[in-house]
Amino acid sequence: MGKLKKQMHQRPRYKDFVFALLFGLGVFLLIIGLKDGGFLSVFRKAAFICLECIGIG
Amino acid sequence: MTKKISTLSFAFLILISFVFTSCAKNEEKEFAKAAEQLKKYQMVEKKESEPTTQEVKTEAKKEGPMALDFSLQMTDGTKFTLLQNLDKPILVNYWATWCPPCVREFPDLEEMYKNYKDRMHFVAINSAETKDVIEAFMTKNKYTIPVAMDSDNAVGMMYGIASIPTTFIVDTEGRIVFAQLGMMTKKQMQNAIEAAL
Amino acid sequence: MKKYNFFTRIYIQIAAVFASNPFLQNFSKGTIYQGKGKGICVPGLNCYSCPAAVGACPLGSLQSSLASPQGKTSFYIAGFLVSVGAFFGRTICSFLCPFGFLQELLYKIPTKKIKKSNTTRRLSIAKYIFLVVFVLALPYGVYLATGIGSPFFCKLICPAGSLEAGIPLVIANESLQSLVGFLFSWKMSLLALFIITSIFIYRPFCRFVCPLGAIYSFFNKYALFGVRVDTAKCISCKKCINFCKLDVHEVNDRECIRCGECISVCPTEAISFFQKRTNNNTIS
Numbered sequence: 001m002g003k004l005k006k007q008m009h010q011r012p013r014y015k016d017f018v019f020a021l022l023f024g025l026g027v028f029l030l031i032i033g034l035k036d037g038g039f040l041s042v043f044r045k046a047a048f049i050c051l052e053c054i055g056i057g
Numbered sequence: 058m059t060k061k062i063s064t065l066s067f068a069f070l071i072l073i074s075f076v077f078t079s080c081a082k083n084e085e086k087e088f089a090k091a092a093e094q095l096k097k098y099q100m101v102e103k104k105e106s107e108p109t110t111q112e113v114k115t116e117a118k119k120e121g122p123m124a125l126d127f128s129l130q131m132t133d134g135t136k137f138t139l140l141q142n143l144d145k146p147i148l149v150n151y152w153a154t155w156c157p158p159c160v161r162e163f164p165d166l167e168e169m170y171k172n173y174k175d176r177m178h179f180v181a182i183n184s185a186e187t188k189d190v191i192e193a194f195m196t197k198n199k200y201t202i203p204v205a206m207d208s209d210n211a212v213g214m215m216y217g218i219a220s221i222p223t224t225f226i227v228d229t230e231g232r233i234v235f236a237q238l239g240m241m242t243k244k245q246m247q248n249a250i251e252a253a254l
Numbered sequence: 255m256k257k258y259n260f261f262t263r264i265y266i267q268i269a270a271v272f273a274s275n276p277f278l279q280n281f282s283k284g285t286i287y288q289g290k291g292k293g294i295c296v297p298g299l300n301c302y303s304c305p306a307a308v309g310a311c312p313l314g315s316l317q318s319s320l321a322s323p324q325g326k327t328s329f330y331i332a333g334f335l336v337s338v339g340a341f342f343g344r345t346i347c348s349f350l351c352p353f354g355f356l357q358e359l360l361y362k363i364p365t366k367k368i369k370k371s372n373t374t375r376r377l378s379i380a381k382y383i384f385l386v387v388f389v390l391a392l393p394y395g396v397y398l399a400t401g402i403g404s405p406f407f408c409k410l411i412c413p414a415g416s417l418e419a420g421i422p423l424v425i426a427n428e429s430l431q432s433l434v435g436f437l438f439s440w441k442m443s444l445l446a447l448f449i450i451t452s453i454f455i456y457r458p459f460c461r462f463v464c465p466l467g468a469i470y471s472f473f474n475k476y477a478l479f480g481v482r483v484d485t486a487k488c489i490s491c492k493k494c495i496n497f498c499k500l501d502v503h504e505v506n507d508r509e510c511i512r513c514g515e516c517i518s519v520c521p522t523e524a525i526s527f528f529q530k531r532t533n534n535n536t537i538s
Binding site (some may be wrong): 064066067070071073074075154155156157160161198214217219236237238239 | 262265266269270272273276285286288308318321322324401402403404427429430433
Binding site for chain 3 (some may be wrong): 011015018019022023025026027028029030031032033034035036037038039040041042043045046047048049050051052053054055056
């Protein structure tokens with residue numbers, strides 16, 4: 001983890017800022033989605049074979 | 058450093074696989090039993106995919122397995138128990154509102170219901186959706202076919218249903234005489250129904 | 255010249271294949287895993303209809319959630335893609351994607367190879383078109399027009415699905431065999447095309463088609479884990495760009511899948527995964 005810290009100091013500052021922003025945005029979206037039943041929704045669709053996707057029916 | 062990280066990630070990924078495999082073992086056992094049963098139910102159809110009524114009848118005469126009994130709440134508040142409705146053959150369609158082929162075959166299913174409801178029971182079992190969602194769908198599209206709510210997917214698991222839509226027909230003795238995975242055309246539905254009557 | 259240990263990456267790739275697909279017993283059963291793991295997206299391209307798969311393909315889930323929107327499900331998937339992308343960018347392509355790994359293995363077959371060129375560079379734009387048209391516009395557009403869409407990339411194109419789901423399921427299920435039609439033949443032909451071209455061209459699906467790679471490519475410049483060039487040491491000899499089999503213009507641009515193979519050809523050891531300690535603020 002130490003080496004990682006040094007690495008972050010050496011990257012141009014703005015890149016770290018954008019990374020933090022993006023990651024924060026990602027987590028934010030994830031949480032909103034989860035709160036709204038996103039997990040169940042993805043689970044239900046993925047727990048059945050998508051016959052369309054494998055070229056049948 | 059790179060080597061350490063890669064060995065760690067390698068070990069981590071292998072660990073995840075083991076955790077998942079062992080966690081799912083119990084579920085898998087139950088599911089395996091049911092899946093084996095449904096496999097027996099599925100009749101193989103001719104490639105031309107529009108089997109004649111005669112062909113379906115011949116297939117049906119081979120002894121289909123007994124349908125497993127279940128009891129589900131309907132959207133109109135009543136309870137539906139499969140083996141207590143054997144006065145007429147029963148067509149069961151397993152579906153969900155988010156499943157494109159299910160939604161696409163629904164109008165034809167509805168038409169079959171309207172044409173044959175005096176001679177056959179129809180029940181469309183919805184997989185794990187709330188009453189509100191189902192009713193919204195039915196009202197928006199003006200469908201009247203009876204819908205049962207399999208809210209925890211128990212019946213689906215029992216029958217080993219791994220893909221939807223799945224349609225099967227139970228005759229008056231409680232035997233499964235027809236089963237098909239995937240979307241059905243109107244002709245296919247008609248032939249299957251005629252054969253079971 | 256710094257020796258890059260190639261063998262480490264391949265171990266992670268192999269591990270990733272099995273971590274995404276642990277339920278190998280399902281291949282003989284002809285069914286899929288239906289447990290709660292399917293609610294979690296995997297980072298690489300791995301069809302959720304694959305018998306052995308434990309998680310959900312992010313592309314498939316994204317298309318499904320646009321084809322029949324249910325609340326903020328698409329936020330959940332987008333959130334996953336953005337978080338993972340922000341962390342890894344296209345490192346996922348070179349380390350964690352099973353289908354990418356397959357293409358690399360096929361390329362190892364000794365034949366004459368078709369090298370990259372201006373044409374391939376221009377073709378690499380195509381993956382963004384596949385993303386916008388087949389993953390985003392068509393599913394959502396058909397939903398708006400008819401009330402329910404379809405996952406069009408999965409349905410019409412994805413060779414990963416054909417290979418790991420289509421083939422095993424049809425083989426193991428008699429009842430599915432009688433249902434195969436034109437669409438199945440189309441997808442098998444596409445799969446064959448990708449497999450054959452992968453022998454002569456390096457990772458053709460990743461470079462020209464994969465919408466997931468297209469999504470992750472936007473994060474390359476900012477992602478935390480990946481290859482870096484120390485601009486103080488770089489002498490612009492372009493050995494890295496010439497050695498790279500992909501259509502990069504510079505290390506870590508959108509085409510870079512961050513496999514690290516360029517590390518071994520850099521004469522000044524300017525490229526690395528984790529920057530060595532220097533006192534200058536000169537990393538690109």
